[in-house]
Amino acid sequence: MEAGLSPKQFDVLTQFVYAQSALSQRRLEELTGHSLGTVNRVVKELTEAGLVADNRIVPRGMAALEPYRAKRAVFIAAGFGSRMVPITLNTPKPLVRVNGKRLIDGLIDACLAIGIDEIYIVRGYLAEQFDQLLRKYPMIQFLENPDYNEANNISSAVRARRLFQNAYVFEADLLLREPSIVKKYHYTSNFLGIRMDRSDDWCFTVRDGIIRGQRIGGIDCFQEVGISYWDAADGKKLEEHLKLAYEMPGGKEKYWDQVPFSDFPEEYRVKVRECSAADVVEIDTFKELKALDKTYDV
Secondary structure, three states: OOOOOOHHHHHHHHHHHHHOOOOOHHHHHHHHOOOHHHHHHHHHHHHHOOOEEOOEEOHHHHHHHHHHEOOEEEEEEOOOOHHHOOHHHOOOHHHOEEOOEEHHHHHHHHHHHOOOOOEEEEEOOOHHHHHHHHHOOOOOEEEEOOOOOOOOOHHHHHHHHHHOOOEEEEEOOEEEOOHHHOOOEOOOOEEEEEEEEEEEEEEEEEEOOEEEEEEEEEEEEEEEEEEEEEOHHHHHHHHHHHHHHHHOOOHHHOOOOHHHHHHOHHHOOOEEEEEOOOOEEEOOOHHHHHHHOHHHOO
């Protein structure tokens, strides 16, 4: 990352944005988790730099945050959703409704709420059904993945690989219950994870807040959640690495997120961003869908 704000300056400055009001140093201590002495020092630095005045962010401060703003969102939405049969026989999984609302709508709404209106959906299975989204979201742009039926989701990421800079990448079939976990600003690349004592799902091994490995199942790990953010530098690297991995023997069988964590792990330092199981739900089976929405339990 190019020289700019320090991590602590970023933490403090973004809190001014999110609060949209003046904040006391005591309140900043609570919001950032930094000590009061650190907060006092950082506020002084930001004030002297002309980014903050009277404990409020000023236009120059907003400009300083611009390199850290999420500028676009990519939705991986081409798959069949076989474990959700029979509901996915006629409906792509991201368009399945839970309590009256399509799964993908919650994710798109969260993006629009923080000013992301450059939105791409990679579609494949029953692709034409995604056109219905345009009535509510005319800004959506579609990318076609004709290989969805013979390759894993890396084939969708390859289609969108030039869009990963300053971008969110979403699995499009997640039930988002806490929209505020989709943040406007990010200091560095990160991947959402739920801290678990034990998990049988895909997990991250984390040291000092950095994702060091990825595996199925683990103890004292972070269970992977399909929402990630990639800064400009890492997004540029992914553009090349996704294509290289896809062209490797067996590359079509990969999940796209194995590329930074398994194929090129030395090239990335991606932070885990902790969330809770109550924030976002991955509905894997029709049985789980029926438990969430009783209208399917017939």
